[in-house]
Amino acid sequence: MDEVRGQTRRRVAAPRAGRPRQAEVAQLAGVSQTTVSLVLGGKADDVAISAETRRKVLGAAERLGYVPDPAASRLAAARNNLLGVFSFTATFPTDVQHSYYPFLVGVEQEAAAQGFDLVLFTGSSTGGARAGAHALHRARLADGCLVLGRHAPADQLRRLVDDGFPVVHLGRRDEPEGLAWVGADYVTAARAVVGDLVARGHREVVLVCEDDPVPASTDRERGFHEGLLAAGVPTGPERVHRCADPERDLTPARLRAWLAAGVTAIVVEETDTSAAWRALNTAVSDAGLDCPRDVSLALLGSPPPDHEGPVPTGFDLPRARLGAAAVRALAALVAGGRPDEPLVECAFRPGATVGPPPR
Template sequence: MTPERRKRPTQREVAELAGVSQAAVSQVLNGRGGGVRIPETTRQKVLQAMREVGYVPNVAARRLAGGQNRILGVFTYEPVFPSGSRDFFAPFLEGIEEAAADLDYDLLLHTRPAAGGGARPLYRDGTSRLRLADGTVMLGQVDGASRADLARLLGEGHPVVFIGRREVPGFELPHVTADYAAATGHALGQLLAHGHRRTLYLGAPLVHESAADRERGYREAVEGTGTVGAVVRPDEVTPALVAGHLAAGVTGVLFENEVLAAAWVGAAASLGHRWPASYSFAVLGDPIAQGELPPGWAHSRIPRPPMGRAAVRMLAALLAGETSRPITLPCEWVEGASMGPPPHSGPELPTKKENPR
């Protein structure tokens, strides 16, 4: 025999038990007095009555009524688990959880998959579940269609903070990002300190905001140091590509990510070139497709937990009515054996300056 389902306690039952009006119960629940101060004795009566009848507030109803649930949403365009990129997202999520706990917020993780794969949708059937939370911390790459939905969400007034700089036409999206440009300039400086004077920036064909920041940092550093540099974004890293750049005198390479680095290292090895004897290199960030970089690879470490914490604090400030300015946090340089002096033999390096192209 199926047990009879108990009826959910109501605000009316709480009000009757506490001997107060339903309006007083609502004011206690929402933390607003509507211009009338609720005496502490009344508030305690209401809380005690809630405990006795087992009343649990309907957070969705409170949100629709204009209140705050002290719930922050976390939305990622890509799956965070199970996924090959979960190790990349995990430190951000750890920082988000830590700051939310410090500020007494609960977290709502949106995990609804996209139909047919691809980026998660912000809207389904004309509505967005992100509005169940008071505001949302967002992560991940944004394509054209997703950017239009993001603009719609911002236009509807839902508070959003993005981890990473994202450009949305018509809006200044509050965000927390890493100083990728400065980190790239520092990495080039490390190559120069080892004696390299002809370098290469190897990037992916798709240029998102953080990639653009890295490339800008490289170009500015090359311009400022008067060294020889070039930017290439090939569709594929082949042995022929590697051979061509090494033959042209490139001795130091900066890779936008570890996938490009692995492709170069493999192609170079097939030609008999090993690091750091034939070339030196560094990766401009943490791994995106694996948990750890191979031993010895010099790289920039993104401040992922601090970025997560800063995003939550920024969102809480927005919910409190404060204005926000973008936050940029420094990256950490990690030394590695992939950095060494240039090979003693090879083509003579030109002395005149060449602008990267």
């Protein structure tokens, strides 16, 4: 009976302090809050809105300096246009070489291209204890989240995935079932490097890698074997030399033993520290040998930034493109689709450390 009174009583949007809401815009434009949402949300294509009304709304929004509340947008089962980036290792390491900067370049660029803004969550040094147990949860402020760092706890990731929250992990990862990831195609890249060696006549090739069976490592090993097999060169685990401590292990003596056994080329896996690559180079010069002439070396990755001397043959990980691909995958998930190709191709780097086999 008194619904009219009841309505007018409440509908008068009191001129509030603070930031204007859609209701204020609506009042100024003489339309409903719904219409404001429709116009400002760009949904005016689905629901017909006259040009006149649209103009009024936009004008009012402009005059009031309206800006949407990201929390409210997000809550209303809608989107934020924000992509979260979560890093479990330090986001700001002392050594910039260990930071994710190269990836983030691509991430930021592609995100802008896709119409997203970025929000970075830092989960590293937060103590880890209680707060850390649900650290990943603040990712829910965004529409989706990119996860960096191999140490992301599987249970927290699983939780997000199970809840249907869009997550993309940077780097191959199997652990939480159904987790989307984007990684480098190490298999193909390693195969290409080995293929180059074989094409130049090498038959006896060994692989040196550190003793840490992460996907990035096992993929390279697989590519190594595949490259040999594809060229008809028999291979096996005996060609793989795993060493925990390259410094002590990759000595001139070891090197000479290999050469004596007929080895003409050595392929080294790239790691965080590049310890193996460094040690091997030292061993070569300590043994009085010359790299392209007496033995060929290849690096499955990029040389360390302080590398001197000839450019090592190998491949480069296109970090920026990887970041961009991750964003594309995430955008696809956010849009309700499925990401397509998770693998990003690496670029073969000819280099100068590979030559024909001696003699």
